[in-house]
Amino acid sequence: MTPYVLVVEDEDALATLLDYNLMKEGFRVERAADGEEALLRVAEEPPDLVVLDWMLPKVSGVEVCRQLRAGSETRRTPVLMLTARGEEADKVRGLDTGADDYVVKPFAMSELVARIRALLRRTRPELMEERLEYADLVLDRARHRVTRGDKDVHLGPTEYRLLDFLMQRPGRVFSRERLLDAVWGANTYVEVRTVDVHVGRLRKALRREGEPDLIRTVRSAGYALDLEG
Amino acid sequence: MTPYVLVVEDEDALATLLDYNLMKEGFRVERAADGEEALLRVAEEPPDLVVLDWMLPKVSGVEVCRQLRAGSETRRTPVLMLTARGEEADKVRGLDTGADDYVVKPFAMSELVARIRALLRRTRPELMEERLEYADLVLDRARHRVTRGDKDVHLGPTEYRLLDFLMQRPGRVFSRERLLDAVWGANTYVEVRTVDVHVGRLRKALRREGEPDLIRTVRSAGYALDLEG
């Protein structure tokens, strides 16, 4: 979980307010003060959703949006536009910009949050799911609790996030690099092999006598959550 | 309980009176002196109910009400209008604009409180629940009393509110930030770690020889009311 939202807004006070409130709502937030910085950050780590001010220094919101649509990694990243009252609201509505939704300033924070939630639910339902299941494994995000066949499994924070990520796409193989990005965050500097260690720990925690191993190692490729080790 | 009521009233004496009385009745109260401030506060933290003066500087009560109805988060927030005597004719329109109830100034405080209670009971029954239970824990809101297995538990005001909040969703994990918002109020500036201290105090107060700890710590995530520490 912890969807990653990039807030692109030049007005500092508003950016801070957004940051604070979205953080509070359980999102991971990064900020960019202009279009240029926004594109840099997106390149660093593609966000799950972008909140984009219409008017921006250097590269305008519309242009940022266009470029997002051009990138293969970000083509489907939902964009929520912030527009001032009279400001070209019709154009945004017209959707020529490629924004998926918009709110008009000034807006209620609660409305913004609701719209963000709605967008994410539409585009990335697995991020919003309260409960992930695979085989006899259950991960309950609200309770922050993992069980395997009714028995509680205790995980450290990192193993928990790792499992959460793997459970979003069971069966799929992820490279160590991909896992580092997803679980540790894009700009953390950690040995790649550290992933092995945590996968090992997760395996151990998930291990049940007689039950099959749920994590599959794909030699020289990565790991996957999968019946049949 | 501790429903959060936003009082929007420009006349200072009346606002203070309302604040004082509602507080006394067990509500958490915030004040806004005009429509603009009201909308800001609502954006910060959506209240459980709004007491709204009909006549307001900057943005009128009707307009505030209309905007509340526009926000998806606040669409269902009950609004209680305060109208002056001469504004009788406007009563109907007040209800047209989406207010859920109204009282005519001057009014008896007890009537206002009764109407607030009625509205909340209708819209947010879980907030008005008289009695919360979990395991052998009982929190009686009417008596403002907590017992664990027949034995009285003494709590300070903060621990009481904290427990009340946790008991509304047992098992769920709340971050320290979320708890600060819910228990201390959204715009109070208190160290995050203070939550730990109060959780600690609550734990101690709830502790019974031989019984399990009812509060679960989730490392790097928060706390939950839960059997099975």
Place this chain on the structure above:
DNA sequence: CGGTCTCACGACACTTTTGCGACAGCGCCG
């Protein structure tokens, strides 16, 4: 069937996060 590569795993030193006792400040009440 060796030579490589890759991975699992235990050990360990280091960080981060929590629990807790101590303490000073505050508002209230007799």
Place this chain on the structure above:
DNA sequence: CGGCGCTGTCGCAAAAGTGTCGTGAGACCG
């Protein structure tokens, strides 16, 4: 006033979790 109950902050020690390394077992390849 002076005590009392409550609060918020500190600092420290314990607990829990983290990242790196070395070793050895197995997998893959020609």
